[in-house]
Amino acid sequence: MTASGPGTSLDGGLERDLAAFAALAPRTPDGGAPAGGPLLVASDFDGVLAPLGDDPLASRPTPASAAALARLATLGPDRVRVALVSGRRIEDLARLASPPVGALLVGSHGAETGEVLAPAPEGGPADGPGVADGPGVAGGADGAGAGDAPGAQSQVRADGTTARVRLVPVALDDAQSTLLDRVTQELEEIAAPVEGAWVEHKPSAAVLHTRLSPQPAADEASAAAARLGDELGAHAMTGKNVVEIAVTSTSKGIALDALRTSLGSPAVLYLGDDVTDERAFAVLSASDLGIKVGPGETLARRRVADPAEAARALTALADLLGA
Numbered sequence: 001m002t003a004s005g006p007g008t009s010l011d012g013g014l015e016r017d018l019a020a021f022a023a024l025a026p027r028t029p030d031g032g033a034p035a036g037g038p039l040l041v042a043s044d045f046d047g048v049l050a051p052l053g054d055d056p057l058a059s060r061p062t063p064a065s066a067a068a069l070a071r072l073a074t075l076g077p078d079r080v081r082v083a084l085v086s087g088r089r090i091e092d093l094a095r096l097a098s099p100p101v102g103a104l105l106v107g108s109h110g111a112e113t114g115e116v117l118a119p120a121p122e123g124g125p126a127d128g129p130g131v132a133d134g135p136g137v138a139g140g141a142d143g144a145g146a147g148d149a150p151g152a153q154s155q156v157r158a159d160g161t162t163a164r165v166r167l168v169p170v171a172l173d174d175a176q177s178t179l180l181d182r183v184t185q186e187l188e189e190i191a192a193p194v195e196g197a198w199v200e201h202k203p204s205a206a207v208l209h210t211r212l213s214p215q216p217a218a219d220e221a222s223a224a225a226a227r228l229g230d231e232l233g234a235h236a237m238t239g240k241n242v243v244e245i246a247v248t249s250t251s252k253g254i255a256l257d258a259l260r261t262s263l264g265s266p267a268v269l270y271l272g273d274d275v276t277d278e279r280a281f282a283v284l285s286a287s288d289l290g291i292k293v294g295p296g297e298t299l300a301r302r303r304v305a306d307p308a309e310a311a312r313a314l315t316a317l318a319d320l321l322g323a
Contacts, residue, residue, distance in 0.1 A: 010309070010316055014291070014302045018313065021289045022320035024267040025079055037264030041072055041317070042083040042256060042280075043310075045097050047240070047273035048293045049084075051307050054212060056088075056200075059096050060158060062307055066098065068314035071323035073100035080321065081263055085252050087237075087244060087276060089202050090114050090167050091155075098159040105167070109237065109276060110255030111204040111248050114167035117152055170203040176247040179234060180204065183245045186228055194221045205246035239274045253279035269317070271310055272300070 010018075026036040043049055049061040049069070061069075073082050083104040086093045090107025094114065099105065105114040151166045172180065184199065184206040191197040196212030208225040210218035218241070225243035229236025235246040252272070260268055266287065270280050273293040281290040281299040290300035293310050304310050 010304075010312060011302070014304070014313060015316065017289050017302060018317050019320055021267055021269055022317060024287065025321060026266070036266055038077060038079050038081045040081050040083060040260055040263055040265040040268045041069075041314075042085050042259065042268060043271040043314075044252075044273060044277050044293075045084055045086045045088065045093060048271050048307060048310050049097065052240070056209075057092075057096070061097055062311050064311035065307065065314060066159075068311055068318050069103070070100045071318040072314070072321070073102045075321055075323050077102055081259075081265070083259055085110075085255055085270075085272075085280065087207075087239065087242075087274075094155060094157070094163070094165050094167065096158045098157040098161060098163070101163075104259060105165075106252070106255045106259070108170070108202050108204055108250075109244070109246070109252055110250035110258075111170050111202075111246065112168065113255075114165055117164040117166055119164055170248065172204060172247065176204070179232065179247045180206065183228070183232060183234055183247065186232075187225060187245065190221050190224045190228070194218070197221055202244075202246075204248045205244050207242055207244040209242050211241035237276055239276050251279040252276055253283040256280045257283050270300075271313070 025039050046052055046059055049065040050059040051062070053059060069082050072080050081104060082100065082102065083106065084093060084097055084099055085106040087109050088107055090105055090112035093107050094105055094116070099116050101116050101118050103116045151168065152164055153167070154162055155165050156162050184201060187199045187206045187208050191199050191208055194210070194213050194217045197208065197210050200207040200209060208221060210221055213221065222238065222243050225245065226236050226238060229245040235249055237244045237246070256268065256270060268284060268288040270284060271291045271293055272280055278299055284290045289302065291310065291313060292298035292300035292303045294306060304313055
């Protein structure tokens with residue numbers, strides 16, 4: 001099996017693993033609903049669906065990855081659920097990634113959740129597939145609560161389309177809010193003297209970015225940020241040219257487990273490129289498939305070179321599932 005088109009051959013081991021994963025999709029008995037929960041196809045956004053770039057607000061999924069996700073989403077929530085699991089603020093993730101209807105969204109490494117809903121019909125809200133409320137998820141597993149779509153809002157997206165999304169905000173207590181203010185202030189002080197460094201503000205975290213900073217100043221600032229997280233008793237996560245300090249305890253692994261449980265998925269496919277994605281790879285089981293995008297040590301079973309090859313893997317999966 002190979003994805004369609006010239007120059008799209010995948011590694012033979014990955015082809016076999018994709019075929020084995022697709023074979024676990026629930027079957028539809030004659031006249032009935034599929035038996036078992038849907039396959040969960042989850043992915044990081046930056047560096048996987050979208051190439052990494054210097055301007056985080058310019059990130060867009062490649063046309064091939066966007067098309068593959070859209071095809072997978074058409075299989076329906078009983079067979080396949082698509083999820084994006086990112087460190088980005090969830091509003092930015094939904095806007096920049098322009099995910100298909102039915103996609104589940106996890107932002108801020110699991111602190112924020114949401115989903116893309118079907119367009120509202122004339123005279124009333126649309127039904128949505130939904131997943132159970134809880135860490136890393138939003139909605140109702142059997143569709144309950146999706147009909148009235150509490151919290152639904154309209155969003156103009158980076159691809160020019162308008163989508164209906166439900167985004168679940170983070171609720172911080174007074175102590176967490178106070179800690180977040182201090183983390184943000186002290187990260188700003190670390191970034192101030194470093195050329196190109198800047199601090200991103202999230203609902204439950206602050207993030208030092210050093211992608212545009214020269215060495216050794218970038219590494220020194222990152223080390224100072226990691227120490228700050230330890231000193232304040234917060235949760236520091238180091239990724240590619242970033243150090244995120246969160247005031248809530250979560251991870252992509254926790255979020256992925258929550259999605260799997262709420263959906264009852266028999267198997268999970270996860271694609272990631274960053275150090276923070278290793279927490280997601282760590283919770284995968286023998287029936288699951290982890291795909292590392294790019295170089296670096298990893299717990300994932302398979303590896304692809306870049307977002308273009310990640311898109312080919314997703315396209316191949318869509319072919320296997322008959323999307």
